Amino acid sequence: MLLKQPAIAGTLESSDVQVTITPQDGGVKVEVDSTVKAQYGRHIEECVRETLGNLNIDNALVKVVDQGALECTIKARVECAAFRSAQVEDNYPWGGAIK
């Protein structure tokens, strides 16, 4: 999927995560800031990378500000930010690239 513009999804509320995706060459770069970074920082980055992989996004800067979100929330916010960045607004590939 081709990213076209910077996009953001999610909030800074407790149990939520704010994800900012910026189109950028040179592979996927993930920056994680999290209230649970000590124990889950690695999980969060893996989740972001896997979600982007499913969406066939190979180049992007992803900033994650996490307030203790569960994995399903992180994945949802990454997907939302990615589709916003790609300017896709409907006919999402539920069950396909969105696993």
Added chain:
Amino acid sequence: MSNERRLKRLRRTMMFLSAQRPGLIKDAYIYGADSLMIDLEDAVAENQKDSARFSLYNALKTVDYRGTEVIVRINALDTPHWQEDIRVVVAGGADGLRIAKCETKQDVFTIVEAIEKAEEEFGREPGSTLIMAALESPLAILNAYEICTACPERMIGVAISGGDYRKTMGTKYYPDGYEIFAGRANMLVAARAAGVQCFDTVFTNLDDEEGFRKEVQLIKEMGFDGKSLISPRQIAIVHEIFAPTEKEIRDAEKIVRAWRENEAKGVGVFTVDGKMIDIAFIPGAERVIEMAKASGIYEGDL
């Protein structure tokens, strides 16, 4: 569960929660509502409809709702959102969806057509996505019977939506309920005539427990199946008021037992405590026992 069973399941409490709030949708089943009503409509801001869908989809795919029914309220037909809403509800495998602002049987047909398409697209069993209709205007109330009968294989029932109904009727909330009585009564008659379930509107003042209890008592007496809720704090009260009394349970047990004995002997009409009983009494009696079990007060062995 067969569709027939799914359509008729107990729905005393249907609790609304916003699809956009991760802290809520992750485990709202712990409060013991019969159904969860995940909202894509009013609880989600116009510019977050997409975000709410991703959140909903991932919750449906990962959260174990432990048997609690999950219904999704989708955006109304006059918005640009409802088609994508239906796709995500069907793809995610929710039990059903609630049609906001449903006014005619044509509205039901339109929704069902989109569901059928989505069920095919996402490889879901045709007919597995149930529907219910929210009636929010006088026109909807007048069309209630047609709406209730528009799609018998999917239709759970109808719910009155007090906020918009009162607005379109030119009135507002009053504690005695007269302002919405005609709507409630007409919808209920239509639903019962069609053989579908019927649900009351939300009660929004969480600080007025007495008012809430009064309203729940009223709708129970009228014959509603349940009520839409806005907070987990309301669940226990509805379940308490809907719980059958000890005498009701005892009577129901007697009827069911007597029916089973007599049926085995080929007897169709008999008396229990001097009252004539036939097959027409059985569903009612079974429902009392089911309700007693759900309320956690049944101690018999039926």
Added chain:
Amino acid sequence: MKNAVNREIPDELLVNGREVFQGSNYRDGIRYQKAAPKVRMRTSQLDSKVLPSIVDAIKAVEFKDGMTVSFHHHFRNGDYIVNMVMEEIVKMGFKDITIAASSLGTSHDPIAEYIEQGIVTGIQTSGIRGKMGEVVSFGKLKTPAILRSHGGRVRAIEQGEVHIDVAFIGAPTSDCYGNASGKGGKSDCGVLAYADVDAKYADNVVVITDTLVDFPNFPASIEAVDVDYVVVVDEIGDASKIASAAARFSRDPRDLLMAEYCAKVIEATPYFKQGFSFQTGAGGPSLAANRYLEPILRKHNITMSWICGGISAPAVDLLNKGLCECIVDTQDFDTVGVASVHTNPKHFEISTSQYASPSNKSAFVNKLDYVILAALEIDVDFNVNVITGSDGVLRGAPGGHPDTAAGAKCCIIVTPLLRGRMATVCDSVVTVTTPGECVDILVTDYGIAVNPKRPDLLEALQKTKLPLTTIEELRDIAYSIVGAPDPLPFKDRVVAILEARDGTILDVVREIEPLK
């Protein structure tokens, strides 16, 4: 050496008679010689003990490098005393200071600086939070901090393990002789329970007040016979943070669900009978249990004999409604608690020794029927952590938790299964602050688990419709939702020692790298 809660305690800590934890009642019944302060006689006439400033008091007690100073935490996050006194001590060039406080909080962030500068080299406290917790966790304090329960602190002082050179006691009111009270003045905190042991065991006692009243200021919590000097300052605290507005019940449905479970657990267990005693922590669900208890008390026509511990509106409400005979108070959390201890003759102030010490001839906690407490973490052995956060940093307080858990016949821990992504029910808590043998029942939003050592309580609860499960099941649910956490990157160095009530070592906290 491994202790009774399976924690590895480094041998180098096991010197001077220090032992590892060997069970809650390992030292039950031992005899010991109480420590005693070095007191200055006064045979001559004296009109007043008031000195013009804190500096004068520091000079008057002949302050030296290496001394131990003590403080109480009745002013909670509104406390000015600790920072005010330490600022002067540091300005006067003293070093190698140990702070032995009943608790320390986020209002004491400036102390972190003195730790980093190497001026404060020892910390002994129940609570440690904010910047101070961070610098200690990051290894900046010269000696390991010693963390004790409220009762354990009294014991350590009475047994001479902590010798206080100067106790600085902030008091809402005092007279010129040092008769001091928690009541009245601008910084009304209700009681001065925690300072009682300091006044009785410190070599030098300085009362600091912002409201000097006529002599004698009776009834006095701190008696003038124990006080060397009195200093009057403009403000000893921020009243709005000392006693918050009336504690209201949580409206969070999750808290209320758990609170209701707690009340039903109490109703179903054997100590629920006329005249039972009760304590709750100050957390949302613990406090809200009071609300669900009221209808249950009325239904069974039962009243409590006493409520103890930290007091706020819900306890006062039960007292005023006649559902509880009296309150024995060690701390007031809100203005309602403060007002009640002023006016209600059935609301008594007690000392921390009376409340929770294991080293006297039996404290109130030993007679408690029920206590409801919170937890940051609880593991499958029912060990509780209330001191280290999910990042391994010190940010909590054992407080009365280990004391009441050990004393109460039925200790109920109430906590949501998840906080954000943190599983509160886990394989092994980061730090043991209350041993699992003292915990009887765990109430969570996902179900209730009974400690297997209490089959009697399990049997009682099986007669109810409460959602019973096992603690292993709860852990499995939690991990299935959040994923198993990575281990925290602790280093070897011990930065804090968790002392059990009896003085044995329950656990240690090790240094952790600050997160990048």
